[in-house]
Amino acid sequence: MEETICTAIDIPTATWNAIIDGLIQQGWRRIADYSGFDKGIDKDYLILRSEEKSIIFGWTNWFEGEIRADWITLDELALEFDLTITIGQGELLEGKLLAILTKIQSRNIKR
DSSP: OOOOEEEEEEEOHHHHHHHHHHHHHTTOEEEEEOOOTTBTTTEEEEEEEETTEEEEEEEETTTEEEEEEEHHHHHHHHHHTTOOOEEOOOSSSSHHHHHHHHHHHHHHOOO
16 A cells, blocks of 8 residues: 655644654654755754654744655654644645655665
8 A cells, every 4th residue: 555645834843843853762863964054044854764664854944844754654743742734735845855855865775
């Protein structure tokens, strides 16, 4: 069965950061990280991976946070972090950037 990939949008910055910190504490590892001079000021992007699951995170100070993952993973995050998820067309994790992040992700997957 094919997993449906969705983008959760409009996630407040504090919640977005708490989700990342919580997942890292649970053993998720960073496989890609934005390293631009404006990291954490204007924007931030990263990919976390655990076993066979990946989550792509994007944030800007204009649009707040976005999380892109399969629907089941987003639902699990909503329950664990008491988050109401809005699925929509992301401003950050779409188009060319998504293609680049997906390529980075596929290079960093250990099989």
